[in-house]
Amino acid sequence: MLNIRIEKTQNPKPIPGEDNPLKFGTIFTDHMFIMNYETGKGWHDPRIVEYQPIVLEPSAMVFHYGQEMFEGLKAYRTDEGNVLLFRPDKNAERAMNTNRRICIPEIPAEDFVQAVKELVAVDNAWIPTRPGTSLYIRPFIIATDPFLGVRPSDTYQFIVICSPVGAYYPEGLNPVKIWIEDDYVRAVKGGIGEAKTGGNYVASLAAQVKAHDEGYSQVLWLDGVERKYIEEVGAMNIFFKINGTVVTPKLNGSILPGVTRNSVIELCKHWGLPVEERKVSVDELVEAAKTGALEECWGSGTAAVISPVGHLRFEDNVMQIKDGGIGEVSQKLYDTITGIQLGKVKDEFGWTVQVK
Amino acid sequence: MLNIRIEKTQNPKPIPGEDNPLKFGTIFTDHMFIMNYETGKGWHDPRIVEYQPIVLEPSAMVFHYGQEMFEGLKAYRTDEGNVLLFRPDKNAERAMNTNRRICIPEIPAEDFVQAVKELVAVDNAWIPTRPGTSLYIRPFIIATDPFLGVRPSDTYQFIVICSPVGAYYPEGLNPVKIWIEDDYVRAVKGGIGEAKTGGNYVASLAAQVKAHDEGYSQVLWLDGVERKYIEEVGAMNIFFKINGTVVTPKLNGSILPGVTRNSVIELCKHWGLPVEERKVSVDELVEAAKTGALEECWGSGTAAVISPVGHLRFEDNVMQIKDGGIGEVSQKLYDTITGIQLGKVKDEFGWTVQVK
Incomplete structure (x- = not known):
């Protein structure tokens, strides 16, 4: 004390x-x-x-x-x-x-x-x-x-x-467009990627500038070794709903372990949704988008809480998700987590702490 | 101006x-x-x-x-x-x-x-x-x-x-002991390794502390992808003399391009020594140390200029070089570069700039 x-x-x-x-x-x-x-x-x-x-x-x-x-x-x-x-x-x-x-x-x-x-x-x-x-x-x-x-x-x-x-979404939840980066690397296993330290953010700036120039709001990083597995968005962790299962990259040493990420996983499990923390390759995503198996995508982070992703681009592959709209799980997660944060939804997990 | x-x-x-x-x-x-x-x-x-x-x-x-x-x-x-x-x-x-x-x-x-x-x-x-x-x-x-x-x-x-x-070696050139790190990673291709920015140094601290605790003065980094190719020492680039040839890791995007490194390469070529900038695997070093082909090893950097390496350790392999003494090329490089810097050796390359 x-x-x-x-x-x-x-x-x-x-x-x-x-x-x-x-x-x-x-x-x-x-x-x-x-x-x-x-x-x-x-x-x-x-x-x-x-x-x-x-x-x-x-x-x-x-x-x-x-x-x-x-x-x-x-x-x-x-x-x-x-x-x-x-x-x-x-x-x-x-x-x-x-x-x-x-x-x-x-x-x-x-x-x-x-x-x-x-x-x-x-x-x-x-x-x-x-x-x-x-x-x-x-x-x-x-x-x-x-x-x-x-x-x-x-x-x-x-x-x-x-x-x-202010409100992250002053006019209500709004899906974002995300650029999957295959040139620059944010972090690698054995490095500092899972630590919240400046070096990871300075490493991200050049790709962020490039993505903005292309009309994308954020960068989704691939792993630094094989350059094929999805990692995180820098300011957010990333989730996919594929064939009814909620999937997110497994923490591997180069991904920041987000507090909102953890909350999303606990909530989805609580709701009875199947959740997998595992490797997700960009090829799997491209394929799932083609067949329609990619049902939702959202980011999780302290700033936006839940950020629906309507559009992913990897090289020449443009993946439109939910026709650019908001998925049901994304919306439910946003409503529930912000509801708990504001004391409007019952906090069954003991997540909120009152300041006296 | x-x-x-x-x-x-x-x-x-x-x-x-x-x-x-x-x-x-x-x-x-x-x-x-x-x-x-x-x-x-x-x-x-x-x-x-x-x-x-x-x-x-x-x-x-x-x-x-x-x-x-x-x-x-x-x-x-x-x-x-x-x-x-x-x-x-x-x-x-x-x-x-x-x-x-x-x-x-x-x-x-x-x-x-x-x-x-x-x-x-x-x-x-x-x-x-x-x-x-x-x-x-x-x-x-x-x-x-x-x-x-x-x-x-x-x-x-x-x-x-x-x-x-003060003098880096107050009592004359003194070979150092270097730890080859296989757990932590300093940088990876696509990242910021070739930039002189804080993120690379903060990433190196934990391994440096570990190496010091083991009695080693500095860490030699391996590449972040295959974890088998030699990169650099963080404060120095690294050179080997193997079977009469001067070998140093090729700049690959995750190695800092040292000014002293460049000067060493130019000097060695000027002296007619064969110089190779290429991938150097740690296995090649271990083998070369065993057969006696590893004749010299030194680091190059602004602080020490040339730092002879007498002892390398990778996992259980301890490589003693020149019986822990100073090699001829290391000594000649040190004498020549510091001589040029102090105006005692003729500057044939136009490297020095006078401050008026």
Whole structure:
């Protein structure tokens, strides 16, 4: 249990109105959580202070060797005015796994969740209320040693910031077009693909720019070894409904283990749908699209929750799914998960955590 | 040609004496070069100012998505008191390639070199004089947009800092022990391995810690696809002399194209040694070590220049090379390249550039 010092700002900012849509990740709340690490001293000085710039030496390791990690989760305001977090323990657990992979000292899961909860409580007035809106929470850790040698840093900062965000689909669920990439690679087994760290995202930029130029909103990655098995979308995991079975790539070391991915699998099983976590080749998809066996496709992630995919392209193969419309399972998953997040659907799984 | 504004510090720091060895990358000179980028405005406001902290919003993209690149080169002081750079045009060219791969706006090679030269000229009193010492120069670029969406940043800072460094081998060339890694992977074809960006370094930390724990100083990486071909050492490229031929892994998209690597190849060819850039399997090495065909092994990089390798380990195979001593070609390369860098050996290749 952390003993968090709270220094409230003397200069609160105006909370943005909700008449205009809130653009993702551009506006930040009044406060931030900070905790420092130093070898020999451990994690120390947890505090909630005014939202403020980070001041680092130019030689700080994070600028040179990418030793940085992050998480993303959301707080929701219910109709009754309660504040709910969705499975923050899963983010805390994944943060520990990321930290282990990239040699950042671990933070106990309960401390991670406590930091998030206390910060959200302090800035709870910033949680928007309109349907589909939420408070996006971004915990992250950066390596701060002022040293140009390559080795794990001896000092770190763990920081949490919050940003009120608008509805991902202001006009209701809308299927996206996805580009299956066969030139660039995001990650490979033995690498850092299952860790939530900057290196995976910088690796994705060039393909993302290419896909956008072709009129696609996101990139679906293939494995880095055989270049034939589906991995993930970078900001989302991917699901297919093939001949009545829900199929998603098995976690293999280069796929990020999404919290929403896990929730989708649990819900589908709970509903009695057959679920397979296994290798899915792009050839299987092309074939299933031809025969009509590919009944649905959707992405799962914290930002969009569920993102129906209406259109996949791999080289010259264009796969139209549900005639570009929304599948029944996609819609049901979206309604159920957002319903649980907003306290409107009974939480049978104990996924929501109330912030007092 | 940049019009660089120079604002000299009013508070110069004491320049460290050379009686104690200078530890790599810990002490920085009085000044730094900074230039900003903004979409629509391009690179602008090049300036040399007092060495000072970097102040960024917590949401700055470099902290989250790893969009950062760096270079490394050295300035040397000759016995005549001249200041020489070693092939800065090659660093500028590689910087352009890195920038292209990770969607950072390019800096013209001549501007890159000019920034380095003017900064070294301003801080030239910091270049140490003892044998083996130099001024290490670290140009780097960081993405600074205060935005949590994943896309290339619209704003950047290009910064150059300098650090006086001691001799890499204070007691003369000393062979190192290297661990060939078969579990973790640094990079894969299609990824960012040939770019000088943080993501490749963070990916290397866990294996480096493991190798250190086993008593090895560095990790030699295998390819991420077949896990059998030699790639590079992370801080160095690798060379073998097998049956009289100098062999080094061919650049394949996941190996960093080292400036010293290129210089070694050119020198060996100039000396009439057969040189092969090709795939080298770890099995070939194990076999060559057994038969005695593996005559030498060395690494090449900016920090060490040439680092003889006396001992390689792959799984249970321990390969002792030259009975752990230094090979003739390794020694000759070290003497020649450091000789050129210090103006003691005739520069037949036009590799050195004088700073006025």
